[in-house]
Amino acid sequence: MTEFPLLLLCLFCGATVCRAGIFTAPEQISTSSYDFIVVGAGTAGAVVASRLSENPSTTVLLIEAGGLDNGTDSAVLSIPFLAGQAIGTTFDWNYTTTSQDGLNGRTMPFPRGFVMGGSSSINNLVYSRGPSEDWDRIAATADDPSWSWDNIQPFIFRNERHVPAWNNRSDVGEYNPVVHGHGPLMSSLTSTPSELDHRVINMTTKFGQEYPFNLDLNSGWLQTTVGESARSSSSTAYLHPALNSRENLDLLLNTQVTKLTVTGAAEMNVNGVIVAQNETAVAFTFIATKEIILSAGAIGTPQILLLSGIGPSEELDKNGITTLVDSPDVGKNMQDQPIIFLQWEVNGTTLAPFLNDEDAISAVLEQYEQNKTGIAASNVLFNTIGFLRLPENSPLLEEYGDPSAGPHSAHFQFSFIDTFLQNINQVAPTTGDWITVSVVLQSPTSRGSVTLASNSAFDHPLIDPAFLTSAFDIGTVIEAVKSLQTLLTTSTWDGFIGPPFTGNLTTDAEIETFVRAAAVTLKHPVGTAAISSATQEGGVVGPNLQVKGVTGLRVVDASIFPFAVGGFPQAEVYIVAERASALIKETWNLS
Template sequence: MRVTRFLLAVWSSLLSATFSQAALLSKVADIPSNIKFDFIVVGGGTSGNVVANRLTENPKVNVLVLEAGPSNEGVIASEVPFLAPSLTLPSPYEWNYTTTAQPGLAGRSIPYPRGHILGGSSSTNWLVYTRGSSEDFDRYAKVTEDQGWSWNSILPYFKRSEKWTAPADNHNITGQFDPNVHGFKGNVAVSLPGFPTPIDQRVIEATSQAGPDFKFNVDMNSGKPLGLGWAQSTINGAVRSSSATAYLAPNFIQRKNLYVVVNAQVSRVISSGAGRNPSFRGVEVRQSSGGPLKTLTATREVILSAGTVGTPHILLNSGVGDTKSLNALGIKALVDLPDVGENLSDHAVVGNPFLANSTDTFETLRRSSSLTDDAMTQWQVHKTGPFVDTILDHIGFVRLDKKLVPRQDSAAGPNSPHYEVIVSNGIPPGPAPPSGNFLVVTTIVVSPTSRGSIKLKSSNPFDAPLIDPGLLKTDFDKLIMREAIKGVYRFVKAPAWSGYVIGPAGALANATDDASIDSYVANNAGTLFHPVGTASMSPKGANTGVTDPDFTVKKVSGLRVVDCSVLPFVPSAHTQAAAYAIGERASDIIKSAYRL
């Protein structure tokens, strides 16, 4: 079989990244020993790079960023939006985790994507930009007793991080978004689809035909997400916009007070004292490929931004966690915080394929080497064509019928969704079925009741942790997914799909009643990789939780957590927008604490 230019580009990008940014360091041994770092940021991911950028706006503040993965520079698959799904497959840019056996998924253990690259998961995710409901953030404010987490307080941070950008094809976007709820001067580009798909008009027509659940919503990032509308993605013209490209752009990373080291894996944070509030301003790090450990010290704070898996993993290895569990592994417990690694919540997902009466879907493109070559060339030369977009043009959020909602609703409020739908012009890029063309309507449980955990496998800090996202563990989450699939059936019966949708395909065709839908879900669902909660916030002074509302770790000094692990509930949204807002808010709080 002929190797196409398209495949060569993907393979080369997945094998090695060129290293062209002179301001980046690739070796732990090259970290300057004569520099006193005010702050050490552990994790150059979605939130961590925001903090590094904002703190180094003050030229008197030295910041060191330690990223376990390689540079994002030259990784073509991370630049081309359409290639995003290839990055969440096993690759050098993934941690390549797997979960424990999941009872809600018929006992299966599944891959658990987490970005292992500068930019973290913002460099490998599927680029979707959604904020969640205003009630999500008002709930955070209520449970933390801190109004700084309310929607009205967080919205300015969403806007500060965002740079609304015209789509690649510069089409008229009037009526496809609400400019009043967006930012235009920030760092991260957010845009609308820049290449039309044949189903676009059918989707919009269906919003007026499929019932109130799928009514048209001009902009779900207004804080009122219910309904279906045009997807917004982190794309700058035709290229992915990540925390690495946005917050560590050349004009930022060349600051003399900012040091970014890739291939630098942190094992632990180190306590420099004992007592009631021990200080954790030390960091133990090595080259990711192995080698001697080096200890570094921050004069002010260590900021953990290693993500919902990495942050609790580091804390537990550092002796911060449940005392009995740590002692059982032979790890000296320094700070008893039983909730470290607990309360993990995530979004369960299943893609639902329907056979389409069309030859103009992703499948046709993916089966033809000449078409993929042409699309790659078009993107490289003109920054136009199908590769300028991710795999979806439309997205929607739906509440269950109120008769099905228990008194203790898992959603944040009456205007918050229980499930999400994503409409795609074919099966997301991956192994293409040998025949057939498809419409895929993906369903996601966005307000789950299930909870999981991150635990240590051993006392070796470089062993992968035990990841249990607890997907579809509760009956209510199973009900949400079941009702979501029934909702999809209603959606594709809208007159707009007449003559186009032939019928359900694959295993979905056998999902005809509640029992068979549940079986289909258990055997086909996975994760949308939106974990939060493993270093959850609680009110300042509370005996539960891991962090205070200002991101500081309870019972210690010199240590903060700045990533989505602090969120006590997963938002009813893809989490990268929240991660950027978290980074922006934390930066302001830190600056205020030190009068920077």
């Protein structure tokens, strides 16, 4: 990323006076000691840094490997219509998976945000907190009822608030105001419901027993992190306001943490970080007098722990790293959710012709640039979503058990998309009206890992999601595809649904062949520094998110989830970050 002069960075803050220190190199910082150091300005880290710096007597250093989210080429981050288009750019870590046995040996890109806001700046905007059972399962796993659904409610309200779409259309009856809060993160519904959306909602009215309607958060109308005609991310909602108004928060950009520093022998205390800007750059050390909060995400967090000597001793030895804490679960137990796309030509109006018209796209982007209105100012591609379960008498459940969080949690998910989205092995048609339905394995049983490729922080780790390596997982995706095919035969779709693009997938073998050739990541990795009870030997962090075996170090990001989440990780990570901030403040008696 380009290094910007400090004066120019201050102008980017959007305030008359820029109070915080924003630095593009560690040597620019005049102090080496802070109360708190937060590693990663992503979905969680930006929240934690913002909340801790609310106390003016507390000093906070936030370190981000990527750069600005409001500088050169940042329109791809902020414009809702362009959501997802930052993947593969300089705003992406541009990771790649290892060869996937369950996907015919394929490797694939594995996007993660490399920018202020992290993945909340490059994702597809979906906001879904997951079922209450998700949180109750975390509480049970951690043996700590404070993580339960009932007890995390204040942190939900502290994070998010519902706002209208740019055109102020009435969304009464499409969301439940009671379950929305007063936080800085904005969420909204689409400005322009489509014919597809109305058919989906109508289906839930006619066939509510098979396809029940849930007004808010889980199935039904989809909420996205869009407000005031732009993406609402952890950076725009939390970090920029804090940077614009506080002197006690410093942000260091374009800099990676290469290792944590530890003092003490009997009781090892993590007290600092070593940072550098590239493999050959001079290294600098910053000290935290109170705590270090590791929020580098489900990939970066285990990599930093391993590089610091916290992890499986066998792996550390192999990479020439001295073991400080033999913690076998660091980087293990990774879960992610695979996704495929199925497409149908339809007799109706969709966005497909518009998206095949470069002049039309240019016109809406020009309209957005002029006055922040139009299609580009809101989520329009997919506005309805369904979370569904296998039948109670499913042979898969009988043989393998139920991996979901409970009887009200999903095994698979459908999103209804108002255009043609192709799989990696397809070429999209350039004419006609098309819809796509994505099929997601919501509750996988396969578990992969994040391991070191070397002892250098600048070498990407080995990322193995182990997609579709269990019989339950591939069997569930097959059943999900068949369920979708049945769904589209209901009378709601009469006269609308035409032939499928893929032809008829009629047998389990045909569906399996298609899925293994087409599936990619939904970009929802979790579990690589999983939470467990305080007395349990396994796991990486305890109920208070402190790393086991050391003091002075917490993990606050998606890596702490012990299972693939029942909603979308973005929303759940925000909630974890709010609760973690409160825990840290309580520990240090900060108001």
